Amino acid sequence: MNSFLTFSNDNIWYEIWPELALVLGAVIVLSMDLFSKRERGFPSMAGPFAIFFQGLLFSFHLFDYLAWHPTFDRTTFSGMLSQGFKGDVMRSFFLLSSFLVSILGHRYLKANLLRVGEFHHLTMLATGGLMLLCQSDHFLMLFVSLETVALCFYSLVAYDRESPKSLEAGIKYLVFGALSSSLLLFGIVLLYGVGANPEVWGARFTGHESMDPLSFSYLHTFLAENPDHLLLRAGVVLVLSGMAFKIGAAPFQIWVPDVYHGSPMPVTAFLAVSSKAAGFFVLLNLVQGPFGGISDFLLPLLGFIATFTIFFGNLAACAQRNVKRMLGLSGVAHAGYLLVAIMASMLFPGDSDRAVWVLFFYLFVYMTASFSVFGIMGLARTSEESEHDFSNYCNLAEKRPWMAFVLVCGISSLAGIPPFAGFISKVLLISVAYEAELYFSLAAMIIGVVISIFYYFGWIREICFKPDKLHDDDSLPVDPWETVTTSGFVKIVLISLTMASIVFGLWQAPFGNSF
């Protein structure tokens, strides 16, 4: 009992209250579905509760650190976690994104007759893991929270157990995900092995052996002292390749189109936004923390990866006919652009650095645009789930004007067309890359944006214009939009996401003086 008391006093549990609340909510959601009287056709309350709970938690958390308890940098749980303003912004980002996933998911689950409780449970658990992941200050914490997230995502991708496509996407994601986390682990082992026995491996160290060799602060000093050590470099490369898998950067993007294609629509949106953002937040923490000392080695490597990712994503997306695969590959290209921001943040370290806030702004804009696009796509009733062709969107502007409006705004924001926020975020990214003198990546980015306009506009053309005249003997295709009923709440959310991407295109005051 005494040891338990000291344990709970040493660790300030209050610091992770959003995660604890989220996990509590997840358990309540699961038990609501477990104990509800399903046989009487009683509608499950789990979905509305999950949406309401996450919305409340998000706004409460936002007020908490912005107004009530201004944040300061601190380390808790014996150096496992570190909190600060940056971490709180990341946590809010994940809460908002999981709130939106639950809203989209609720409607999708009802329409496809899938079980409700487990979906929201897994979404909330994954979000809790993501929130811990971006605050972790120790490789053990990083690994455990990464795997919490990954296990939730494997089951979410395969959520539609009746569909062989969803299952196939799940098993592919599991195999590639496990492969990448073993690469990450091997990298951590190399860093640990050299960090714990420097004299065995011929590394220099200046007497901080009392520190924890897996913590970020120890590795920062240790790597800065031994920037040329071969095993350490191999470890850093392996850790980065594990993270490159998460964000879908070029040599590790192989899973992206297949998994996006097969998974249920709200899960695709969750993968595209939260999972990718988590990868970037962790990368940011890594390059500014432990890997800060060897940026001379990392910059050319990341530059190569970013350029390759931008070209691969954009060129492969041009060839796709399936909209989900196209969006997945365009997400790969966006990952390439964001890697340039990571490189810029390495050149100007520090939290108040512009590159960090440009990265956050870009991800926020990407979130609003992606959720409006995936939200509209989730409303369509195609003949076979997960098969979204360009031709499904023929003449949508006439059939469903508001859906076409939301979709076109979302696509234009992703493409970076002037009045939308996507344009501003790309301009800011380019200006940061210019300041950091990353001219080569800058050129790749501009060429990539130009290529991307081709496939985004192909989609907009389908939405806005009538199809070519059919031959007499062609059978009329099934219209996926005929039976769509407009639900009030989803409509409000999608329209406000669109408004957000227009408003932030014209006015960036809340992101304030960092620009």
Add this chain to the structure above:
Amino acid sequence: MELVTPHHFLALGALLFGIGFFGVVVRRNLLLVLMSLELMLNGVNVALVSFSRAGLNLDGSLFVFFIMTVAAAEVALGLALLVALYKRRQSVFSEDMSLLRN
């Protein structure tokens, strides 16, 4: 003179890891792919335990428990997915996983 140094353990761990990696890439049977993934994690575990012993630092040995737990959870999920997939497709071979294409 110490006969077995951390270098040997690193070589052993890297060898196990490499064999596992090769298995994941080459094998067509998804059950064997899952086993190869386990082998990779075991290679990591060997290296971790030996480093932890050599450096007289318990963090590595602790890490191994987390890795084992995670590996068990991953394989449980993987087997469940494989069983569900086998019911639909009557196959566990990766060349039959070809529904997702452009």
